[in-house]
Amino acid sequence: MTTPTPPSQTRAPQPMPPDRRRLGSVDGVLKSATGDISYHFQSCYSLSLSPDLCRQMARHGCQYIVMMMDVLRLRMDPKVLEAASTRECVDRLRLLLRLVAKAPDCSLALMMRSRIFPPVEPRLVDGMVLNENKVEMTSLVRVAGAEFWINLAFSRQGTQWICVVADIGQPG
Numbered sequence: 001m002t003t004p005t006p007p008s009q010t011r012a013p014q015p016m017p018p019d020r021r022r023l024g025s026v027d028g029v030l031k032s033a034t035g036d037i038s039y040h041f042q043s044c045y046s047l048s049l050s051p052d053l054c055r056q057m058a059r060h061g062c063q064y065i066v067m068m069m070d071v072l073r074l075r076m077d078p079k080v081l082e083a084a085s086t087r088e089c090v091d092r093l094r095l096l097l098r099l100v101a102k103a104p105d106c107s108l109a110l111m112m113r114s115r116i117f118p119p120v121e122p123r124l125v126d127g128m129v130l131n132e133n134k135v136e137m138t139s140l141v142r143v144a145g146a147e148f149w150i151n152l153a154f155s156r157q158g159t160q161w162i163c164v165v166a167d168i169g170q171p172g
Helices: 051-072 078-084 087-101 107-114
Strands: 025-030 037-043 120-131 134-143 146-157 160-169
Touching: 025 051, 037 051, 051 078, 051 087, 051 120, 051 134, 051 146, 051 160, 078 087, 078 160, 087 160
Parallel strands: 037 120
Antiparallel strands: 025 037, 120 134, 134 146, 146 160
């Protein structure tokens, strides 16, 4: 059993060192034909986040999500993602297509077979800026009443943000 330290022996909180600043975050809303899309970006290191960059990344992520969902619903060929993704990322999406096709009661499989294409509605984007060249985000997306969580990771290559990871899951 430990004994509590008497108040006279406790240390006073030390001031925060100057190099440990509060990490930045940016919140905003994108306007869309299907409704507002809230976004939040948080920095993992001492970088002041540009609201314009966060808005641009949220928009870029939503555009990628719409294309990705169209690929997964067999509306577009996976080749449309090649310019904005690594080869490994596109190959994994092709594998996902094959796996979903074998899951008869999966919401995505049902959408693939229905050949009906309701709009993809991103509702929320939550991003993490890992460093000046890496951003990860999670987005809540609705398609015909079904909800999906999509995880994306982007890496800056030159002046372009390239998707290196794209994954989709369904709650519950």
